[in-house]
Amino acid sequence: MSSRRALAVTGRLIGFDVRLYVLQILLWLPVHVIPLGGGLVLRQLFDQISGHSPATLRQSLWLCAAFAGVELVRGVVLVFAWAYGSYWWDAAATLLRANVLGSVLTARGPVAARLPRSSGESLARLRDDVRELVELADESVPLAGNLLFGGVALAIMVSIDPVVTVALVVPMLAAGLLSRLMGRVIGRRHQRAAELGAGVTAFVGELFGGVLTVKTAGAERAALERLRALNGRRRDAAVRSRLATDLLEAATGTTVELGVGIVLLLAAGAMHRGEFTVGDLALFTSYVGMLTALPRTIGSVLYRLPRAGVSAGRLTELLAPHQDAADLTRDRTLHLRTAPPSAPPSAPPSALPPSGTRPSPPGEPLEVLEARGLTVRHPGGRGVHGVDLTLPRGTFTVVTGAVGAGKTTLVRALLGLLPLDDGTISWNGRPVPDPGTFLVPGRAAYAGQIPRLFSETLRENLLLGLPADDAAVARALELAALEDDLAAMPDGLETVVGPRGVRLSGGQVQRATAARALVRSPGLLVVDDVSSALDVATENLLWERIARHGPATLLVVSHRRAALERADQIVVLDRGRVAGRGPLGELLRTCPEMRRLWDGEPIEERGAT
Numbered sequence: 001m002s003s004r005r006a007l008a009v010t011g012r013l014i015g016f017d018v019r020l021y022v023l024q025i026l027l028w029l030p031v032h033v034i035p036l037g038g039g040l041v042l043r044q045l046f047d048q049i050s051g052h053s054p055a056t057l058r059q060s061l062w063l064c065a066a067f068a069g070v071e072l073v074r075g076v077v078l079v080f081a082w083a084y085g086s087y088w089w090d091a092a093a094t095l096l097r098a099n100v101l102g103s104v105l106t107a108r109g110p111v112a113a114r115l116p117r118s119s120g121e122s123l124a125r126l127r128d129d130v131r132e133l134v135e136l137a138d139e140s141v142p143l144a145g146n147l148l149f150g151g152v153a154l155a156i157m158v159s160i161d162p163v164v165t166v167a168l169v170v171p172m173l174a175a176g177l178l179s180r181l182m183g184r185v186i187g188r189r190h191q192r193a194a195e196l197g198a199g200v201t202a203f204v205g206e207l208f209g210g211v212l213t214v215k216t217a218g219a220e221r222a223a224l225e226r227l228r229a230l231n232g233r234r235r236d237a238a239v240r241s242r243l244a245t246d247l248l249e250a251a252t253g254t255t256v257e258l259g260v261g262i263v264l265l266l267a268a269g270a271m272h273r274g275e276f277t278v279g280d281l282a283l284f285t286s287y288v289g290m291l292t293a294l295p296r297t298i299g300s301v302l303y304r305l306p307r308a309g310v311s312a313g314r315l316t317e318l319l320a321p322h323q324d325a326a327d328l329t330r331d332r333t334l335h336l337r338t339a340p341p342s343a344p345p346s347a348p349p350s351a352l353p354p355s356g357t358r359p360s361p362p363g364e365p366l367e368v369l370e371a372r373g374l375t376v377r378h379p380g381g382r383g384v385h386g387v388d389l390t391l392p393r394g395t396f397t398v399v400t401g402a403v404g405a406g407k408t409t410l411v412r413a414l415l416g417l418l419p420l421d422d423g424t425i426s427w428n429g430r431p432v433p434d435p436g437t438f439l440v441p442g443r444a445a446y447a448g449q450i451p452r453l454f455s456e457t458l459r460e461n462l463l464l465g466l467p468a469d470d471a472a473v474a475r476a477l478e479l480a481a482l483e484d485d486l487a488a489m490p491d492g493l494e495t496v497v498g499p500r501g502v503r504l505s506g507g508q509v510q511r512a513t514a515a516r517a518l519v520r521s522p523g524l525l526v527v528d529d530v531s532s533a534l535d536v537a538t539e540n541l542l543w544e545r546i547a548r549h550g551p552a553t554l555l556v557v558s559h560r561r562a563a564l565e566r567a568d569q570i571v572v573l574d575r576g577r578v579a580g581r582g583p584l585g586e587l588l589r590t591c592p593e594m595r596r597l598w599d600g601e602p603i604e605e606r607g608a609t
């Protein structure tokens with residue numbers, strides 16, 4: 001099954017740029033075919049020298065020159081093949097990577113939940129699994145060359161001595177059979193080695209990201225021990241995988257070399273009887289070396305097949321749910337030798353393209369967003385269960401609850417960033433079948449719980465592809481209560497922030513993330529715990545400004561008094577279920593969970609129901 005998938009992917013990979021592939025074939029085929037001529041020239045030459053075909057010295061010298069010429073031409077072709085043959089390899093690898101990255105970066109909604117545990121592992125897949133697939137497809141070129149050489153060479157050899165030829169072919173067939181038998185074992189071992197290798201890459205990535213945490217926790221030794229343990233398992237798996245592959249290669253090589261020995265023995269007898277000339281032996285020995293490449297290449301294709309199948313599966317996992325392995329090789333324009341055109345600016349919020357699946361026109365302002373029976377079950381049973389939510393236009397709604405109550409899960413499910421197990425969402429009374437593509441900037445913007453800034457200027461961090469609009473940026477910064485912080489930055493909006501730029505404080509990063517959402521002028525602004533690193537005065541200022549001049553409708557995850565006091569309605573979550581809803585005063589009278597949270601009792605995670 002996985003081999004069939006690998007064949008399908010590599011077949012399409014070969015076909016996506018036929019011109020480059022044919023160029024590669026045209027460059028490499030002569031390298032394989034020219035030795036056929038070389039063998040024939042050698043046969044003639046040795047027959048002349050040994051007296052089997054009498055000739056003048058001049059004729060023999062001409063043959064020597066012809067042989068040297070053939071080898072020279074082959075050498076020159078080889079240089080060109082090495083120099084230009086790699087274009088196809090690069091193009092094929094780029095196509096795979098571009099399709100996977102394109103899907104990861106542009107697919108919205110629950111696809112985010114399908115990415116592997118860490119970015120390191122995704123990168124490992126983009127490197128190793130892409131290489132596996134391209135190498136399998138690339139192997140088709142030597143395979144074609146070796147098959148062509150083998151077919152013609154065997155025909156010539158059979159016409160000279162069928163018995164000796166058969167003695168050579170039988171071990172080759174045995175080698176091919178062995179490769180087929182070992183293919184599955186190699187596939188399994190390769191998968192294990194790939195998984196463990198990706199795990200090490202992922203851990204190293206996490207270590208780099210958390211150097212400070214490791215140091216401040218004094219956990220250097222433990223981190224190294226863990227790395228050593230992970231690496232040890234990876235090494236063992238890699239050695240097992242490599243051992244299986246090398247054993248197969250050695251077995252194929254040895255079987256073939258045995259065949260060569262048999263040929264020499266048989267040829268000696270035939271020569272003794274005068275049925276086999278010195279020229280024939282020269283031809284056989286010059287062909288044998290190249291012929292051994294045939295079973296090796298077939299073996300290599302056979303053991304690569306299951307490995308590539310595994311790789312195709314791992315790359316397909318990175319794609320959006322509606323995509324399959326065929327999308328890995330979807331045709332797209334690649335810019336390998338010229339600079340790519342600059343990216344078109346993202347669609348401004350009001351210009352979202354209409355779509356048949358969208359129930360409301362893009363410009364239709366939010367009147368009421370309703371969710372009924374929202375249910376998301378995380379592995380282990382946590383999540384949210386049957387939550388109803390109504391967000392009328394112009395209201396400030398706060399979702400609150402203890403740690404792990406399901407607040408983030410609820411807002412992410414509402415925005416289509418997590419797949420729903422149950423429930424419906426409607427916008428102005430009309431159903432929203434795919435919130436991940438509907439509740440996007442223009443209608444809704446989200447400032448997530450873990451703020452992220454890229455190593456770009458502050459302006460680029462806020463716009464993230466939107467057309468430059470300084471007035472909108474300034475307004476968003478003011479709404480997010482960031483204007484004083486901006487004034488203190490060395491280069492203002494041009495200050496490079498993020499991991500490789502000026503380090504902003506936790507509160508600044510949170511407000512910059514809020515400003516990024518605000519600059520998208522959403523009808524609905526969803527913010528998740530964005531004020532957790534703010535002092536009370538700044539938080540009050542933030543809510544004051546957003547409520548007065550910001551988006552009409554707000555959905556805020558918070559357990560802070562500044563937000564709770566301002567809310568038109570509060571939804572209290574307890575272990576994934578609604579424990580109360582209403583204005584603060586009413587909830588403090590009627591909802592024990594709200595009282596507990598308000599009184600600042602220790603907010604701790606409770607078990608799932």
Ligand SMILES: Nc1ncnc2c1ncn2[C@@H]1O[C@H](COP(=O)(O)OP(=O)(O)OP(=O)(O)O)[C@@H](O)[C@H]1O
Nearest residue numbers: 378379380382383402403404405406407408409410
């Ligand atoms: N991907 C996941 N897989 C398994 N369990 C998860 C996953 N995401 C969240 N959970 C669990 O679901 C519960 C709700 O998580 P959620 O992040 O929604 O809580 P929260 O109320 O936002 O918490 P906090 O106040 O700490 O942000 C928690 O117990 C959490 O451990």
